[in-house]
Amino acid sequence: MKVGILANPKHPRTMRAYAYLVDFLVRARTTYCSATTTRQWPGNKQASQLLDWGADLIVVLGGDGTLRVSAPVLAAAKVPVLIIPTGTANVLSKHLGIRSAQHAMQLAEEHIDSQTVTRCEVPVNEADCFTTTAGLRREHFVSLAGIGGDARAVSGRPHVPRALRLGVLGYAYGASRALFAPLINARITDTQIGAPEIADPRIVGNPNAGTVGSEVWSVMASKTARPAGPIPVFEHANLGAEELEFLAVELTTTKPGGRLGEWAQIAWDCVNRRPAHHPAMHYWRGDQVSINLDAPAPVQLDGDLIGDCRRLDLRAGTTSLTVLTPN
Numbered sequence: 001m002k003v004g005i006l007a008n009p010k011h012p013r014t015m016r017a018y019a020y021l022v023d024f025l026v027r028a029r030t031t032y033c034s035a036t037t038t039r040q041w042p043g044n045k046q047a048s049q050l051l052d053w054g055a056d057l058i059v060v061l062g063g064d065g066t067l068r069v070s071a072p073v074l075a076a077a078k079v080p081v082l083i084i085p086t087g088t089a090n091v092l093s094k095h096l097g098i099r100s101a102q103h104a105m106q107l108a109e110e111h112i113d114s115q116t117v118t119r120c121e122v123p124v125n126e127a128d129c130f131t132t133t134a135g136l137r138r139e140h141f142v143s144l145a146g147i148g149g150d151a152r153a154v155s156g157r158p159h160v161p162r163a164l165r166l167g168v169l170g171y172a173y174g175a176s177r178a179l180f181a182p183l184i185n186a187r188i189t190d191t192q193i194g195a196p197e198i199a200d201p202r203i204v205g206n207p208n209a210g211t212v213g214s215e216v217w218s219v220m221a222s223k224t225a226r227p228a229g230p231i232p233v234f235e236h237a238n239l240g241a242e243e244l245e246f247l248a249v250e251l252t253t254t255k256p257g258g259r260l261g262e263w264a265q266i267a268w269d270c271v272n273r274r275p276a277h278h279p280a281m282h283y284w285r286g287d288q289v290s291i292n293l294d295a296p297a298p299v300q301l302d303g304d305l306i307g308d309c310r311r312l313d314l315r316a317g318t319t320s321l322t323v324l325t326p327n
Contacts, residue, residue: 001031002053002056003032008043008062009036013101018061022034024109035049051073051074058070064090064304068301068304072124075317076319080322083098084101085100096326120239124141125141126139126313126314126315127141127313128313129306130311131307131310140317144220144221144302145222145301147220148181149178150218150220155305179260184215188289221289221314223241223245231270233247244316245285246285288313295310
């Protein structure tokens, strides 16, 4: 077996995990080749190089962002992927049952020793971002995409104190700032034909209703139930599903006191596993949606800030990653 290692050296724990992995591969007399990501080349080029080298297994040491960038290349190659989560949130690996980097190391040893580890097909979804300057920019995401307030939480992280910037507290700090973000005027179009189970026709209409306008805090698409920690937000999201679950958060006030009250009630409903109970939370399911804005707003994909867009088209993936998972 030839093992390709794609490592994001941003986090110190990546290099610790890398040292452990290489030590095991040497002891197991397994051929390996390594590549590290950079700001200019965040992973897609390195993934292609490892595949050209002839890797039978790609090990990704990093977070959701590292996997997101390399996912289209790895999905097209149909080479199995093992995630060793060394990022901050590690949303995808947690939903796959990989609890920690140490747990992933055990999975790697089991696969290399016996090659009987369970595999899961994870779709790679598409996002077309239209900007006023560069035009169309095509990106991909695996677990979560959003425009508006949730992306402002990610964009606010550069203002986080340096001591917190790389940790979970950094996300919490950025999210707390984004709770009071301004609302955006969005025209949401369900672009599929014969869309099933649209939960709130007031937001996206029925399959024949076309576009509906609304003032929202954010519009999101998810394949994971808990994209922001232990609290369930998306009741019907599933990594292996053919459809995305969409959410439009339609807050009613911009005053700090009223906004804080709305968020407190939303949090209470989510903790009690009934997020759709709150009137501001509008859910529906489908394979694609188009979101048009009056003014540009930030977009995030799997926790990576993409930039400001006037229109965002999201589509459920037709290709998928083959990921090793615990039994």
